Amino acid sequence: MDLLSNLALGLATAGAPENIFYCFLGVLLGTLVGVLPGLGPTATTAMLLPITFVLPPTPALIMLAGIYYGAQYGGSTTAILINLPGESSSAVTSIDGYQMARQGRAGQALAAAAIGSFFAGTVATFVIAILAPPLTDIALKFGPPEYFSLVVLGLVCSVALAHGSVLKAIAMIVLGLMLGLVGTDIYTGAPRFTLDRLELADGINFVAVAAGVFGIAEILRNMEGEKTREPIVTKVLSLMPTREDFKRMVGPILRGTALGSALGVLPGGGAILASFASYTLEKKISPRQSEFGKGAIEGVAGPESANNAGAQTSFIPMLTLGIPANPVMALMIGAMIIQGIVPGPNVAREQPELFWGIIASMWLGNLMLVILNLPLIGIWVRLLRVPYHTLFPAIIAFASIGVYSVNSNAFDLYAIALFGIVGWLLLKLDCEPAPLLLGFVLGPLLEEHLRRAMILSRGDPTIFINFSERPISATLLTLSAIALVIVFLPNVARKRKEVFVEED
């Protein structure tokens, strides 16, 4: 069979001792740099990219893929340990992961993330090997109206991220959407809300917002009433998940993998939605809904699997079309060009060793990630035993350099400071930051696709709901409407219960 011989070729390439070594090195470096607060996968990959230039093409790209997985896992680690997500998808992980860490269950959260990622990575590798061409055709059917409807669905679902007031969650999403609009309007070039600063022309830096509203705000809150407060982490009980934990992880990992594999294929926006679509799904179907937001292991296992599967299948547009689905993929393409390979549909045919070698190395990279990180969990968790007042200055120092390193822009530091204050204020008002961050990421996409669809339809809004011409878009919007009802239903039910209680 063709597939098997291809995979065998790939494994033979990736399995060469030299390549295994570079894969391991990549995963190790990616993890170590990625766990520094303030350095998300994009920044980490960009910083480590030049190291791979000295290598021949195949080991270089294998190492780069390793760096990417490592960086992603490193970002989840900081999200869980210190509530500082490095990218939008780990913002979801930090909701329940950080709560688990505070209850002394950081080990379990990290293990759930590692195991979920490995499983998802394995499945997604096969998805790429078997389904890349047909999935590409589906991705190409996604035009502006379809993306708009997909983002709407995502926004509706993201309300479920909040475990408090639904209204406040909606307000936070809208606020996030607005913050996402800061910068130059791509359609007209008009600067919006940039306060006449050129530094804001490309919008507010994501890492600055995340580090501010999550990391710095959390530190400020921890400084309140320090003397009377219990230490943050009470006691680390055991590191490994129990049988019960495993049982609770299986379903979310399977569903997360499926969601992530499917959404990751869509360039520009798909993979972002994967992790919180998974969170929403798990929260809705779980019998332990009330535990979500307070340290439910499902809330870590599902989104992490979805995230990793999506990260992996986002290679599909790059491998089949030569088009980057996200900034990290753009870096990969740059690296390929520097290595003398112009990425595109022809790579699979002209350089099958390289092509299948990279695919096989994805699986290998995920394996390395598990092998490397399961033992490392002990070390990460021990970090939490460092007294908080010694830990937090380090977080601030790393976050400063991390954010600065991305664009060498002083303004990003001012942004962290500002968003730290805003984040603290919002925390005080019982508003949760995760929906804000998702709104921030999705806002530009929502507007961009809406306006583009309207231009293409010459102003006809039925383009979104026309079942015969745009069946995908119409279906997605119908799903959004249903989801909206579901989101508000439990709220209505709870309200009624409250009413009854008061009447008693």
Next chain:
Amino acid sequence: MRKLFALALGAAIFATPAFAQYPERAITMVVPFAAGGPTDTVTRLVAESMSKELGQQIVVENVGGAGGTLGAGKVAQAAPDGYTLLMHHIGMSTAPTLYRKLAFNPLEAFEYVGLVTEVPMVIVAKPGFEPADMKSLVEYVKANKDKVNYANAGIGAASHLCGMLFMSAIDTRVTTVPYKGTGPALTDLMGGQVDFMCDQTTNTTNQIKEGKIKAYATTTAKRLDALPDVPTAEESGYNDLTFGIWHGVYAPKGTPKEAIDKLSAALQKALKDPNVIERFASLGTAPVAEDQATPAAHEAKLKAEIARWKPVIEAAGEFAD
């Protein structure tokens, strides 16, 4: 002893006779775009080869933002000591018109080291687009100007400039659909959501070869080796459409001539490096001729290009601020 050491160090820095030993430490070359993009790639290739020649490392620093004007502005304000350089492309010549509040003047803020390369453009369309060749494309666009959609990668992008030039050449305005970057624009082109666009060979050659998009004309004077079947715009009778995304190396105004000369010589050497030539070829481009990699040629090119783009951009009425 320590005093002596400090003295020696001070002497090394201040008493060096007029840059004879330049460069004595690593040089930073700023790219005003994100890592991994085409300009970044060009820079890293050239920087690596130049540093071999200069005997000092050239560190590439990405200072992205605002169409390259943030990075350029930063270098304009840097110390003119020869240790901060800038690699910029055609955007340097369109910025003064596109950005009406530009913080620096491209003609006054820099010393010129030399031109590097000129990446050609190709006019492409969605697969199965009706017109068969460049001539019928123009006719089709003119006849259906309310229906066709031209995609570009955002204000100031190569595809935006090419679109403005195309529309002014055929004297017809069509609906433009801006995207955030070339990737999404090309995806929608392949998916048939938009009709046609024009972009650098770096981004399009492979897709054309694979039949994922249809090519109509290149914006070069001669046909490209990579795409021998695609005619030039000039062959089809559109002389105004000949242009490329040219790149050049800059230093802050006031950088000593000795340093500039050394850098120019190193650049010329780098552009003859077989590795650089080979990598450029895979990008669909080639290094400029030796007489172009000089300060004089660079300055002349910049002046000519600023003059060329000003009326085109003003006629289109699209500004970046």
Next chain:
Amino acid sequence: MTANRKDLVCGLVFIVIGLLFALGTRDLDMGTATRMGPGYFPIVLAGLLILVGAIIAVRALGKPAGESFGEVPWRAFFLIIPALVFFGFAVRQVGLMPAVFIVALASSFSSTKMTVPLALTLSAVLACFCALVFVVGLGLPIQLFGPWVRFW
């Protein structure tokens, strides 16, 4: 009349932010539904934010006051926020090591449990660590010591 203080303030904060954004769109073109201008989407969102804020505020009325805001960590505010601003402003001028040292030193004193020797040690260790990792290891183009602190 009583009101849930947190919710009331929260609603008002959103209303104010919405108004500020609405104010920011006054120079922006609204465009048409076909070709929406840069102001179209923001003004819709600003309106939505004001509306949601208003609902939150109105629903807070008549409810019990609820818990208080608690303590404001002034000390942390006055140390951490300026430290971040300082880093952005001065890292080019003083270089990476002094910038990290000062940021870590300043912010560490926002904890009352911090002692002077510990803060100094911690900041020095962090400065060296960051120099090793970011400049030596990752080749970040920032000088270790910038022009302001180079006396030779």
